Amino acid sequence: MRAFTYERPVDMAAAVVAIGKPGAKFLGGGTNLLDLMKVEAETPQHLVDVSRLPLARISEEDGGLRIGATATNSDLAADSRVRERYPVLSRAVLNGASGQLRNQATTGGNLLQRTRCYYFYDPSMPCNKRVPGSGCSALKGFNRIHAVLGGSDACIAVHPSDMAVALSVLDAEVEVQSASGRRRIKITDLHRLPEATPHKDTTLANGELITAVILPAPPAGGQVYRKVRDRASYDFALVSVAAVVEREGNRIRSARIAMGGVAHKPWRALEAERQLAGADLSDDAFAAAGEAAVKGAQGRGHNDFKIALAARTVARALIEAAAQNKA
Numbered sequence: 001m002r003a004f005t006y007e008r009p010v011d012m013a014a015a016v017v018a019i020g021k022p023g024a025k026f027l028g029g030g031t032n033l034l035d036l037m038k039v040e041a042e043t044p045q046h047l048v049d050v051s052r053l054p055l056a057r058i059s060e061e062d063g064g065l066r067i068g069a070t071a072t073n074s075d076l077a078a079d080s081r082v083r084e085r086y087p088v089l090s091r092a093v094l095n096g097a098s099g100q101l102r103n104q105a106t107t108g109g110n111l112l113q114r115t116r117c118y119y120f121y122d123p124s125m126p127c128n129k130r131v132p133g134s135g136c137s138a139l140k141g142f143n144r145i146h147a148v149l150g151g152s153d154a155c156i157a158v159h160p161s162d163m164a165v166a167l168s169v170l171d172a173e174v175e176v177q178s179a180s181g182r183r184r185i186k187i188t189d190l191h192r193l194p195e196a197t198p199h200k201d202t203t204l205a206n207g208e209l210i211t212a213v214i215l216p217a218p219p220a221g222g223q224v225y226r227k228v229r230d231r232a233s234y235d236f237a238l239v240s241v242a243a244v245v246e247r248e249g250n251r252i253r254s255a256r257i258a259m260g261g262v263a264h265k266p267w268r269a270l271e272a273e274r275q276l277a278g279a280d281l282s283d284d285a286f287a288a289a290g291e292a293a294v295k296g297a298q299g300r301g302h303n304d305f306k307i308a309l310a311a312r313t314v315a316r317a318l319i320e321a322a323a324q325n326k327a
Protein backbone atom coordinates (compact mmCIF):
# COMPACT_ATOMS: atom_id res chain seq x y z
CA MET A 1 0.00 0.00 0.00
CA ARG A 2 1.26 3.50 -0.81
CA ALA A 3 1.71 6.02 1.99
CA PHE A 4 -1.12 8.50 2.51
CA THR A 5 -2.20 11.17 4.99
CA TYR A 6 -5.48 11.07 6.90
CA GLU A 7 -7.88 13.51 8.52
CA ARG A 8 -11.32 13.24 10.12
CA PRO A 9 -13.28 16.51 9.89
CA VAL A 10 -16.29 17.00 12.15
CA ASP A 11 -18.18 19.56 10.11
CA MET A 12 -19.12 20.00 6.47
CA ALA A 13 -17.12 23.16 5.92
CA ALA A 14 -13.91 21.42 7.01
CA ALA A 15 -14.70 18.37 4.85
CA VAL A 16 -15.17 20.51 1.76
CA VAL A 17 -11.81 22.22 2.37
CA ALA A 18 -10.05 18.90 3.11
CA ILE A 19 -11.19 17.28 -0.13
CA GLY A 20 -9.55 20.10 -2.07
CA LYS A 21 -6.08 18.83 -1.09
CA PRO A 22 -4.05 17.07 -3.84
CA GLY A 23 -5.06 13.44 -4.41
CA ALA A 24 -7.74 13.55 -1.70
CA LYS A 25 -10.56 11.03 -1.49
CA PHE A 26 -13.44 10.52 0.93
CA LEU A 27 -13.36 7.48 3.22
CA GLY A 28 -16.66 5.98 4.43
CA GLY A 29 -16.53 2.65 6.24
CA GLY A 30 -13.46 1.71 4.19
CA THR A 31 -14.77 -1.76 3.29
CA ASN A 32 -14.10 -1.24 -0.41
CA LEU A 33 -11.63 1.63 -0.66
CA LEU A 34 -9.06 0.11 1.70
CA ASP A 35 -9.11 -3.18 -0.24
CA LEU A 36 -8.50 -1.23 -3.45
CA MET A 37 -5.63 0.68 -1.82
CA LYS A 38 -4.00 -2.55 -0.68
CA VAL A 39 -3.78 -3.82 -4.27
CA GLU A 40 -2.96 -0.27 -5.49
CA ALA A 41 -5.97 -0.18 -7.79
CA GLU A 42 -6.59 3.15 -6.02
CA THR A 43 -3.75 5.31 -4.69
CA PRO A 44 -5.20 8.37 -2.92
CA GLN A 45 -2.63 10.65 -1.30
CA HIS A 46 -5.00 11.94 1.37
CA LEU A 47 -8.05 10.34 3.02
CA VAL A 48 -10.90 12.47 4.34
CA ASP A 49 -12.82 10.27 6.77
CA VAL A 50 -16.52 11.27 6.73
CA SER A 51 -17.55 9.10 9.67
CA ARG A 52 -17.67 11.98 12.20
CA LEU A 53 -19.74 14.30 10.01
CA PRO A 54 -23.30 14.81 11.27
CA LEU A 55 -24.79 12.68 8.47
CA ALA A 56 -25.89 9.46 10.16
CA ARG A 57 -29.58 10.26 10.80
CA ILE A 58 -32.58 8.80 9.02
CA SER A 59 -35.46 11.27 9.23
CA GLU A 60 -38.90 12.05 7.76
CA GLU A 61 -38.91 14.45 4.81
CA ASP A 62 -41.85 15.48 2.58
CA GLY A 63 -43.77 12.23 3.07
CA GLY A 64 -40.62 10.20 2.43
CA LEU A 65 -37.32 9.67 4.19
CA ARG A 66 -33.95 11.38 4.25
CA ILE A 67 -31.13 8.88 4.78
CA GLY A 68 -27.88 10.45 5.93
CA ALA A 69 -24.85 9.40 3.90
CA THR A 70 -23.02 7.89 6.87
CA ALA A 71 -25.98 5.82 8.10
CA THR A 72 -24.62 2.29 8.11
CA ASN A 73 -26.10 -0.39 5.91
CA SER A 74 -27.22 -2.22 9.09
CA ASP A 75 -29.00 0.82 10.52
CA LEU A 76 -30.67 1.51 7.19
CA ALA A 77 -31.94 -2.05 6.76
CA ALA A 78 -33.17 -2.23 10.36
CA ASP A 79 -34.98 1.12 10.44
CA SER A 80 -38.67 0.33 11.09
CA ARG A 81 -39.85 3.02 8.61
CA VAL A 82 -37.63 1.55 5.88
CA ARG A 83 -38.79 -1.99 6.64
CA GLU A 84 -42.48 -1.06 6.61
CA ARG A 85 -42.64 1.48 3.79
CA TYR A 86 -39.67 0.51 1.59
CA PRO A 87 -39.24 -3.25 2.09
CA VAL A 88 -37.53 -3.56 -1.30
CA LEU A 89 -34.70 -1.39 0.05
CA SER A 90 -34.39 -3.19 3.36
CA ARG A 91 -34.31 -6.57 1.56
CA ALA A 92 -31.73 -5.39 -0.96
CA VAL A 93 -29.39 -4.10 1.73
CA LEU A 94 -29.76 -7.27 3.81
CA ASN A 95 -28.93 -9.29 0.69
CA GLY A 96 -25.61 -7.46 0.38
CA ALA A 97 -22.31 -8.43 2.01
CA SER A 98 -22.22 -9.90 5.55
CA GLY A 99 -23.45 -8.66 8.93
CA GLN A 100 -20.00 -7.41 9.92
CA LEU A 101 -19.53 -5.55 6.65
CA ARG A 102 -23.00 -3.98 6.84
CA ASN A 103 -22.20 -2.70 10.35
CA GLN A 104 -19.23 -0.80 8.92
CA ALA A 105 -20.36 0.13 5.40
CA THR A 106 -22.11 3.46 4.83
CA THR A 107 -24.91 4.53 2.51
CA GLY A 108 -22.69 6.88 0.48
CA GLY A 109 -19.88 4.35 0.27
CA ASN A 110 -22.22 1.60 -0.85
CA LEU A 111 -23.41 3.67 -3.80
CA LEU A 112 -19.84 4.58 -4.79
CA GLN A 113 -18.25 1.16 -4.26
CA ARG A 114 -16.38 0.06 -7.35
CA THR A 115 -16.83 -2.93 -9.64
CA ARG A 116 -15.79 -6.42 -8.56
CA CYS A 117 -14.30 -7.23 -11.99
CA TYR A 118 -11.33 -9.49 -11.15
CA TYR A 119 -9.04 -7.68 -13.58
CA PHE A 120 -9.74 -4.31 -11.97
CA TYR A 121 -8.24 -5.70 -8.74
CA ASP A 122 -5.22 -7.23 -10.48
CA PRO A 123 -2.58 -4.59 -11.33
CA SER A 124 -0.72 -7.09 -13.56
CA MET A 125 -3.66 -7.16 -16.02
CA PRO A 126 -4.77 -4.49 -18.52
CA CYS A 127 -7.89 -2.68 -17.38
CA ASN A 128 -9.29 0.53 -18.87
CA LYS A 129 -11.11 1.35 -15.65
CA ARG A 130 -7.91 1.23 -13.59
CA VAL A 131 -5.48 2.49 -16.25
CA PRO A 132 -7.31 4.32 -19.07
CA GLY A 133 -6.17 3.14 -22.50
CA SER A 134 -4.56 -0.11 -21.26
CA GLY A 135 -7.29 -2.39 -22.65
CA CYS A 136 -10.01 -4.59 -21.21
CA SER A 137 -8.95 -8.06 -20.06
CA ALA A 138 -12.53 -9.21 -19.55
CA LEU A 139 -13.69 -8.85 -23.16
CA LYS A 140 -11.74 -11.93 -24.26
CA GLY A 141 -11.01 -13.25 -20.79
CA PHE A 142 -13.13 -14.87 -18.09
CA ASN A 143 -16.30 -12.77 -18.07
CA ARG A 144 -18.84 -14.80 -16.15
CA ILE A 145 -19.80 -11.93 -13.82
CA HIS A 146 -19.81 -9.22 -16.49
CA ALA A 147 -22.38 -7.05 -18.23
CA VAL A 148 -24.89 -8.16 -20.84
CA LEU A 149 -26.51 -4.73 -21.22
CA GLY A 150 -24.98 -1.32 -21.91
CA GLY A 151 -21.36 -2.51 -22.16
CA SER A 152 -18.82 -1.02 -24.55
CA ASP A 153 -15.64 -2.12 -26.34
CA ALA A 154 -13.75 -0.41 -23.50
CA CYS A 155 -15.42 -2.08 -20.50
CA ILE A 156 -18.09 -4.64 -19.60
CA ALA A 157 -17.94 -4.30 -15.82
CA VAL A 158 -21.11 -4.31 -13.71
CA HIS A 159 -21.97 -2.12 -10.74
CA PRO A 160 -22.07 -4.27 -7.62
CA SER A 161 -24.44 -2.35 -5.28
CA ASP A 162 -27.70 -4.05 -4.29
CA MET A 163 -28.86 -0.87 -2.55
CA ALA A 164 -28.61 1.15 -5.77
CA VAL A 165 -30.91 -1.28 -7.61
CA ALA A 166 -33.65 -0.90 -4.99
CA LEU A 167 -33.21 2.89 -4.90
CA SER A 168 -33.70 2.92 -8.66
CA VAL A 169 -37.31 1.60 -8.45
CA LEU A 170 -38.01 3.94 -5.54
CA ASP A 171 -37.10 6.96 -7.72
CA ALA A 172 -34.66 8.11 -5.03
CA GLU A 173 -32.41 11.15 -5.33
CA VAL A 174 -28.88 11.67 -4.07
CA GLU A 175 -27.94 14.96 -2.40
CA VAL A 176 -24.36 16.08 -2.88
CA GLN A 177 -22.33 19.00 -1.59
CA SER A 178 -19.12 20.61 -2.76
CA ALA A 179 -17.34 23.95 -2.56
CA SER A 180 -19.69 25.21 -5.28
CA GLY A 181 -22.89 24.33 -3.40
CA ARG A 182 -25.49 21.61 -2.99
CA ARG A 183 -27.45 19.75 -5.67
CA ARG A 184 -29.64 16.68 -6.12
CA ILE A 185 -29.17 13.96 -8.71
CA LYS A 186 -31.72 11.30 -9.63
CA ILE A 187 -30.34 7.92 -8.62
CA THR A 188 -30.80 6.75 -12.21
CA ASP A 189 -28.46 9.54 -13.31
CA LEU A 190 -25.77 8.94 -10.67
CA HIS A 191 -24.07 5.93 -12.27
CA ARG A 192 -23.09 5.96 -15.92
CA LEU A 193 -22.48 3.54 -18.76
CA PRO A 194 -18.79 2.88 -19.56
CA GLU A 195 -18.70 4.14 -23.17
CA ALA A 196 -15.09 5.13 -23.95
CA THR A 197 -14.36 6.40 -20.42
CA PRO A 198 -14.95 3.52 -17.99
CA HIS A 199 -12.62 5.05 -15.40
CA LYS A 200 -15.57 7.33 -14.57
CA ASP A 201 -18.16 5.33 -12.64
CA THR A 202 -20.53 8.20 -11.92
CA THR A 203 -21.61 11.67 -12.95
CA LEU A 204 -20.22 13.22 -9.74
CA ALA A 205 -17.68 16.01 -10.09
CA ASN A 206 -14.36 15.82 -8.24
CA GLY A 207 -14.79 16.64 -4.56
CA GLU A 208 -18.56 16.17 -4.41
CA LEU A 209 -19.60 14.65 -1.08
CA ILE A 210 -22.76 12.57 -0.89
CA THR A 211 -24.67 13.99 2.07
CA ALA A 212 -27.96 12.06 1.84
CA VAL A 213 -30.27 9.83 -0.14
CA ILE A 214 -33.81 11.20 -0.45
CA LEU A 215 -36.68 8.74 -0.74
CA PRO A 216 -39.98 10.12 -2.03
CA ALA A 217 -43.25 8.80 -0.55
CA PRO A 218 -43.34 5.02 -1.02
CA PRO A 219 -44.87 3.70 -4.24
CA ALA A 220 -48.25 1.97 -4.13
CA GLY A 221 -48.03 -1.76 -4.71
CA GLY A 222 -46.06 -4.81 -3.71
CA GLN A 223 -42.26 -4.50 -3.47
CA VAL A 224 -39.82 -7.37 -4.04
CA TYR A 225 -36.03 -7.73 -4.21
CA ARG A 226 -34.77 -10.98 -5.67
CA LYS A 227 -31.08 -11.79 -5.94
CA VAL A 228 -29.39 -14.73 -7.66
CA ARG A 229 -25.80 -15.44 -6.56
CA ASP A 230 -23.35 -18.31 -6.46
CA ARG A 231 -23.20 -18.49 -2.68
CA ALA A 232 -26.11 -17.91 -0.30
CA SER A 233 -24.09 -16.77 2.75
CA TYR A 234 -22.77 -13.63 1.04
CA ASP A 235 -21.93 -12.86 -2.53
CA PHE A 236 -22.45 -10.27 -5.23
CA ALA A 237 -25.40 -10.60 -7.59
CA LEU A 238 -25.11 -12.54 -10.80
CA VAL A 239 -28.52 -11.04 -11.45
CA SER A 240 -30.81 -9.14 -9.11
CA VAL A 241 -34.22 -7.59 -9.63
CA ALA A 242 -36.12 -4.93 -7.72
CA ALA A 243 -39.81 -4.87 -8.67
CA VAL A 244 -42.84 -2.85 -7.64
CA VAL A 245 -46.27 -3.86 -8.98
CA GLU A 246 -49.51 -2.03 -8.35
CA ARG A 247 -52.68 -3.95 -9.18
CA GLU A 248 -56.27 -2.98 -9.80
CA GLY A 249 -58.19 -6.25 -9.55
CA ASN A 250 -56.86 -8.41 -12.31
CA ARG A 251 -55.17 -5.58 -14.13
CA ILE A 252 -51.70 -4.16 -13.63
CA ARG A 253 -51.96 -0.46 -12.96
CA SER A 254 -48.19 0.12 -12.99
CA ALA A 255 -44.89 -1.69 -12.62
CA ARG A 256 -41.34 -0.61 -11.90
CA ILE A 257 -38.39 -2.90 -12.63
CA ALA A 258 -34.64 -2.47 -12.09
CA MET A 259 -31.92 -5.08 -12.60
CA GLY A 260 -28.53 -5.45 -10.93
CA GLY A 261 -25.53 -7.52 -12.02
CA VAL A 262 -26.25 -6.94 -15.70
CA ALA A 263 -24.82 -3.50 -16.48
CA HIS A 264 -22.38 -0.75 -15.44
CA LYS A 265 -25.32 0.87 -13.59
CA PRO A 266 -28.61 -0.32 -12.13
CA TRP A 267 -30.68 -1.05 -15.24
CA ARG A 268 -34.22 0.31 -15.19
CA ALA A 269 -36.32 -1.78 -17.63
CA LEU A 270 -38.53 1.04 -18.93
CA GLU A 271 -39.83 -0.76 -22.01
CA ALA A 272 -40.97 -3.71 -19.90
CA GLU A 273 -42.65 -1.28 -17.49
CA ARG A 274 -44.54 0.40 -20.36
CA GLN A 275 -45.62 -3.00 -21.66
CA LEU A 276 -47.13 -3.95 -18.30
CA ALA A 277 -49.00 -0.72 -17.56
CA GLY A 278 -52.72 -1.50 -18.03
CA ALA A 279 -52.12 -5.13 -19.06
CA ASP A 280 -54.18 -8.02 -17.72
CA LEU A 281 -52.48 -9.79 -14.87
CA SER A 282 -51.02 -13.11 -16.04
CA ASP A 283 -47.84 -15.12 -15.80
CA ASP A 284 -47.53 -14.73 -19.58
CA ALA A 285 -47.55 -10.93 -19.27
CA PHE A 286 -44.78 -11.11 -16.67
CA ALA A 287 -42.77 -13.57 -18.78
CA ALA A 288 -43.08 -11.20 -21.76
CA ALA A 289 -41.92 -8.33 -19.54
CA GLY A 290 -38.88 -10.42 -18.57
CA GLU A 291 -38.05 -10.87 -22.25
CA ALA A 292 -38.53 -7.16 -22.90
CA ALA A 293 -36.21 -6.32 -20.00
CA VAL A 294 -33.29 -8.11 -21.69
CA LYS A 295 -34.00 -6.91 -25.23
CA GLY A 296 -30.70 -6.08 -26.93
CA ALA A 297 -28.65 -7.96 -24.32
CA GLN A 298 -25.28 -9.28 -25.54
CA GLY A 299 -23.44 -12.16 -23.92
CA ARG A 300 -19.64 -12.33 -24.05
CA GLY A 301 -19.23 -16.09 -23.70
CA HIS A 302 -19.01 -17.09 -20.06
CA ASN A 303 -21.84 -14.74 -19.10
CA ASP A 304 -24.33 -15.79 -21.81
CA PHE A 305 -26.41 -17.54 -19.15
CA LYS A 306 -27.24 -14.20 -17.55
CA ILE A 307 -29.64 -13.20 -20.32
CA ALA A 308 -32.14 -16.03 -19.75
CA LEU A 309 -31.53 -15.84 -16.00
CA ALA A 310 -32.35 -12.12 -15.92
CA ALA A 311 -35.55 -12.61 -17.95
CA ARG A 312 -36.73 -15.36 -15.61
CA THR A 313 -35.77 -13.44 -12.47
CA VAL A 314 -37.69 -10.37 -13.65
CA ALA A 315 -40.80 -12.51 -14.31
CA ARG A 316 -40.55 -14.23 -10.92
CA ALA A 317 -40.05 -10.94 -9.04
CA LEU A 318 -43.06 -9.41 -10.81
CA ILE A 319 -45.27 -12.40 -9.95
CA GLU A 320 -44.26 -12.11 -6.28
CA ALA A 321 -44.77 -8.33 -6.18
CA ALA A 322 -48.23 -8.66 -7.76
CA ALA A 323 -49.20 -11.40 -5.30
CA GLN A 324 -48.34 -9.04 -2.43
CA ASN A 325 -50.61 -6.34 -3.81
CA LYS A 326 -53.93 -8.22 -3.96
CA ALA A 327 -56.45 -5.37 -4.29
Ligand SMILES: Cc1cc2nc3c(=O)[nH]c(=O)nc-3n(C[C@H](O)[C@H](O)[C@H](O)COP(=O)(O)OP(=O)(O)OC[C@H]3O[C@@H](n4cnc5c(N)ncnc54)[C@H](O)[C@@H]3O)c2cc1C
Nearest residue numbers: 028029030031032033096097106108109110112161162210
Ligand atom coordinates in the same frame (compact mmCIF):
# COMPACT_ATOMS: atom_id res chain seq x y z
C1 LIG B 1 -16.66 -9.72 1.03
C2 LIG B 1 -17.55 -8.60 0.57
C3 LIG B 1 -18.81 -8.90 0.07
C4 LIG B 1 -19.66 -7.88 -0.34
N1 LIG B 1 -20.89 -8.19 -0.85
C5 LIG B 1 -21.70 -7.19 -1.29
C6 LIG B 1 -22.98 -7.45 -1.88
O1 LIG B 1 -23.39 -8.61 -2.00
N2 LIG B 1 -23.72 -6.41 -2.28
C7 LIG B 1 -23.32 -5.11 -2.16
O2 LIG B 1 -24.05 -4.20 -2.54
N3 LIG B 1 -22.10 -4.83 -1.65
C8 LIG B 1 -21.31 -5.82 -1.21
N4 LIG B 1 -20.08 -5.53 -0.71
C9 LIG B 1 -19.59 -4.18 -0.81
C10 LIG B 1 -19.91 -3.35 0.38
O3 LIG B 1 -21.31 -3.18 0.46
C11 LIG B 1 -19.20 -2.04 0.15
O4 LIG B 1 -17.81 -2.26 0.31
C12 LIG B 1 -19.66 -0.96 1.09
O5 LIG B 1 -21.04 -0.72 0.97
C13 LIG B 1 -18.89 0.32 0.84
O6 LIG B 1 -19.21 1.25 1.85
P1 LIG B 1 -18.07 1.95 2.68
O7 LIG B 1 -18.72 2.96 3.53
O8 LIG B 1 -17.21 0.95 3.39
O9 LIG B 1 -17.28 2.65 1.50
P2 LIG B 1 -15.72 3.00 1.37
O10 LIG B 1 -14.96 1.75 1.06
O11 LIG B 1 -15.27 3.83 2.51
O12 LIG B 1 -15.78 3.94 0.08
C14 LIG B 1 -16.21 3.47 -1.17
C15 LIG B 1 -16.15 4.64 -2.14
O13 LIG B 1 -17.11 5.62 -1.80
C16 LIG B 1 -16.48 6.90 -1.61
N5 LIG B 1 -17.25 7.54 -0.54
C17 LIG B 1 -17.58 7.01 0.66
N6 LIG B 1 -18.44 7.80 1.30
C18 LIG B 1 -18.65 8.89 0.49
C19 LIG B 1 -19.46 10.08 0.58
N7 LIG B 1 -20.28 10.31 1.63
N8 LIG B 1 -19.44 10.95 -0.45
C20 LIG B 1 -18.65 10.73 -1.52
N9 LIG B 1 -17.85 9.64 -1.65
C21 LIG B 1 -17.88 8.73 -0.66
C22 LIG B 1 -15.04 6.59 -1.29
O14 LIG B 1 -14.18 7.65 -1.65
C23 LIG B 1 -14.82 5.35 -2.14
O15 LIG B 1 -14.53 5.73 -3.46
C24 LIG B 1 -19.21 -6.54 -0.25
C25 LIG B 1 -17.95 -6.23 0.24
C26 LIG B 1 -17.11 -7.25 0.64
C27 LIG B 1 -15.74 -6.91 1.15
Ligand code: SF4
Nearest residue numbers: 117127128136155156
Ligand atom coordinates in the same frame (compact mmCIF):
# COMPACT_ATOMS: atom_id res chain seq x y z
S1 SF4 C 1 -14.49 -5.03 -17.68
FE1 SF4 C 1 -13.91 -2.92 -17.11
S2 SF4 C 1 -13.11 -3.21 -15.07
FE2 SF4 C 1 -13.03 -5.22 -16.03
S3 SF4 C 1 -11.04 -5.41 -17.10
FE3 SF4 C 1 -12.46 -4.56 -18.56
S4 SF4 C 1 -12.11 -2.35 -18.33
FE4 SF4 C 1 -11.35 -3.28 -16.47
